[in-house]
Each structure stands twice: as structure tokens, then as C-alpha cells.
Amino acid sequence: MSRNPATRSARLRRSVLSVPAINPRALEKTHAVDCDAVIFDLEDSVAPERKAEARENLRNFFSARPLEGKERIIRINDLSTNFGLADMELVIALNPDAVLLPKVDEPQDVMAVGDLLYEADAPEDLRIWAMIETPRGILNAAVIAEAGRTPGSRLDCLVVGLNDLRKETGVLPQPGRSYLVPWLMQVVLAVSAYGLDAIDSVFNDFRDEQGFDAECLQGRAMGFAGKMLIHPAQIEPANRHFGPDPAAVAEAEAIISAFADPASDGLNVINAGGRMVERLHLVQAESLVHKARLIAARQAATRKTM
Ligand SMILES: CC(C)(COP(=O)(O)OP(=O)(O)OC[C@H]1O[C@@H](n2cnc3c(N)ncnc32)[C@H](O)[C@@H]1OP(=O)(O)O)[C@@H](O)C(=O)NCCC(=O)NCCSC(=O)C[C@H](O)C(=O)O
Numbered sequence: 129m130s131r132n133p134a135t136r137s138a139r140l141r142r143s144v145l146s147v148p149a150i151n152p153r154a155l156e157k158t159h160a161v162d163c164d165a166v167i168f169d170l171e172d173s174v175a176p177e178r179k180a181e182a183r184e185n186l187r188n189f190f191s192a193r194p195l196e197g198k199e200r201i202i203r204i205n206d207l208s209t210n211f212g213l214a215d216m217e218l219v220i221a222l223n224p225d226a227v228l229l230p231k232v233d234e235p236q237d238v239m240a241v242g243d244l245l246y247e248a249d250a251p252e253d254l255r256i257w258a259m260i261e262t263p264r265g266i267l268n269a270a271v272i273a274e275a276g277r278t279p280g281s282r283l284d285c286l287v288v289g290l291n292d293l294r295k296e297t298g299v300l301p302q303p304g305r306s307y308l309v310p311w312l313m314q315v316v317l318a319v320s321a322y323g324l325d326a327i328d329s330v331f332n333d334f335r336d337e338q339g340f341d342a343e344c345l346q347g348r349a350m351g352f353a354g355k356m357l358i359h360p361a362q363i364e365p366a367n368r369h370f371g372p373d374p375a376a377v378a379e380a381e382a383i384i385s386a387f388a389d390p391a392s393d394g395l396n397v398i399n400a401g402g403r404m405v406e407r408l409h410l411v412q413a414e415s416l417v418h419k420a421r422l423i424a425a426r427q428a429a430t431r432k433t434m
């Protein structure tokens with residue numbers, strides 16, 4: 129049985145900020161910024177000769193002060209490189225919320241990391257995220273996502289990487305991403321079939337506010353849960369575009385009340401102010417209201433600590 133997109137994840141993943149683990153100053157900034165998740169990057173933003181230094185930075189960062197209220201994800205190097213296994217040892221030692229695998233081509237890439245976590249007796253809530261950023265990754269998006277349904281699988285989220293994908297395919301960066309949309313939608317369809325989340329790719333030109341807004345609107349309309357970010361300036365717009373807008377929350381609350389009315393008992397379809405509403409809309413409405421409450425609770429907690 130498929131899960132409705134509205135029920136994919138109860139977590140907020142509107143803004144997923146990547147931070148190069150080589151940069152201690154940027155690492156420190158993650159305590160103060162308002163993103164939902166942080167990816168600590170050991171892969172492409174760290175030069176090969178500085179991988180060990182980046183791991184040491186992360187070790188120090190995790191031991192100095194816990195990062196509160198945000199999902200913590202460590203992006204490792206591919207296990208086929210010289211760095212992948214040392215990265216995995218660090219992941220097991222630091223126990224983040226998730227490990228992000230780059231350049232996933234097939235389900236076996238995810239399973240190999242799952243096996244390492246199992247052998248290390250890592251806690252079950254240490255999840256796996258997968259970057260879909262190669263031609264084979266796109267072609268195999270469905271079977272990769274399906275692997276997330278096998279018993280004991282830790283796969284939780286797919287993240288699209290368009291920089292690598294453009295490099296591999298020759299598709300040029302263009303406003304509207306018209307040639308990429310079919311591949312993006314393939315990823316959204318795959319996660320929808322198997323109850324995972326999908327995060328849209330980074331937008332490199334972090335000073336181009338209009339371009340970023342347009343891409344967020346497009347990603348949200350396509351069904352992505354949020355966007356991978358490269359700069360703190362992208363957090364507020366991503367939270368805004370991927371968060372529920374107040375009118376939609378009010379409408380969702382009205383749908384929940386309408387179905388809670390005893391007059392709706394035994395009805396699968398009702399008339400809500402001149403619009404047909406079905407019980408499937410109730411599931412979406414509940415998910416939206418849940419996310420709105422998570423955001424409100426986060427904002428209240430932030431105000432308290434200010
Ligand atoms: C792109 C950057 C190199 C730009 O950095 P910088 O020149 O320092 O920008 P600013 O001067 O505007 O920065 C202002 C302050 O903000 C801090 N900062 C900047 N970026 C981050 C960040 N990502 N996280 C936390 N803090 C950040 C700076 O340190 C400045 O602070 P201060 O000095 O105190 O004023 C830089 O933004 C950057 O490195 N971004 C992240 C790059 C990265 O993570 N790359 C990997 C992910 S991209 C990817 O995965 C692609 C994918 O794989 C694919 O294939 O598509």
C-alpha cells in the first residue's frame with residue numbers, strides 16, 4: 129500500500145543547509161541559524177588532502193556543544209574512495225540523525241552502508257539519506273526508494289544533486305530547469321511510492337534572490353519537502369516557500385472541523401463551503417496542521433532562548 133505524500137514524513141525539512149566540515153567558522157554558525165536540518169559535508173566541499181582535518185573539525189564540533197532543534201546529517205565520501213570508510217567510522221562515533229551517501233547509483237549502495245551500521249550496532253534511529261545525482265541514480269530512483277521498504281532499512285530521504293547531474297549529462301543550467309523537470313519528477317514519484325521525503329537540489333547563485341524564489345516555488349509545486357541550501361541567506365526564503373501558508377492552514381483546520389462534525393459520520397465526501405472535500409483531503413489537512421504546529425513550537429522555543 130502506498131503512503132500519501134502528505135504523510136511521508138512528520139519532520140520539517142524545508143531548509144537543509146550544507147556546511148563544509150573544513151570550515152569551523154561556518155560550523156559554529158549552525159547553532160544560530162533557523163534551518164530545519166544541517167548537512168555536515170565531508171565530500172565535494174573538502175579537498176582530498178584536507179579530509180582528515182575536516183573529520184577532526186566535526187569531531188570537535190560534535191563534542192563541544194550539541195546542535196539542538198535541527199536534524200544533523202553527515203555527508204560522507206563514496207565508500208569506493210580512500211575516504212569513505214574513515215568517514216563511516218566517524219559517523220558511527222558521532223551518531224548523527226543521518227548519514228548522506230553521495231552519488232548513489234543503485235540500491236546496493238544504500239544496503240552496503242546499512243550493513244556497516246548494522247555491524248557496528250548503530251542505533252536504529254540513525255537513518256540513511258541518499259544523493260540522487262548520477263544518470264544511473266535517476267534511472268534507478270524507484271528501486272533505490274523501494275529498498276527503503278525492506279525490513280531494517282534505514283533509508284529516509286532522497287536529495288537531488290543537479291551539479292553532478294548536469295556535469296554527467298551536459299544539461300545546461302537554465303531558469304525553469306525545463307530539461308531537468310522529468311528527472312526531478314521521477315525522484316518525487318519514487319519517494320511518493322515508498323513513503324520517503326525528497327529534497328530539491330542546491331541553487332548555486334546565492335546572491336540571486338529572485339532566481340532562488342522562483343526555484344523554491346517550482347520545487348514546492350513539484351512536491352519536494354524542502355531544498356538543500358549552500359548559504360545562510362537562503363534559509364528564510366526556503367522556510368517561507370516550503371512551509372504551509374496561513375490560508376492553507378486555515379483551510380486545513382476547516383476541513384478537520386468539518387469531518388469532526390457528527391453530521392459527517394459515515395461520509396467519505398462532504399460539501400465544505402461549496403467545494404467537494406474527501407477523506408483523503410483530511411489526511412493532507414492533518415499533516416499540514418501538524419507541520420504548522422511544529423513550526424510554531426520551534427518559533428516559540430527560539431523566542432524563549434533569545
Ligand atoms: C559558497 C560559499 C563558499 C560562500 O562563502 P563566503 O564567501 O564566506 O560567503 P559570505 O561572505 O556571504 O558568508 C557570510 C557568512 O556566512 C557564513 N557562511 C557562508 N556559507 C555558510 C554555510 N553554508 N553554512 C554556515 N555558514 C556559512 C560565512 O562563513 C560568513 O560568516 P562570517 O565570516 O562570520 O561573516 C559558502 O557559502 C559555502 O561554502 N557554502 C557551502 C558549500 C557546500 O556545502 N558545498 C557542498 C554542498 S553543494 C552540493 O552538494 C552539490 C551537490 O552535490 C550536487 O551535485 O548538486
Ligand SMILES: [Mg+2]
Nearest residue numbers: 261289291292
Ligand atoms: Mg554532488
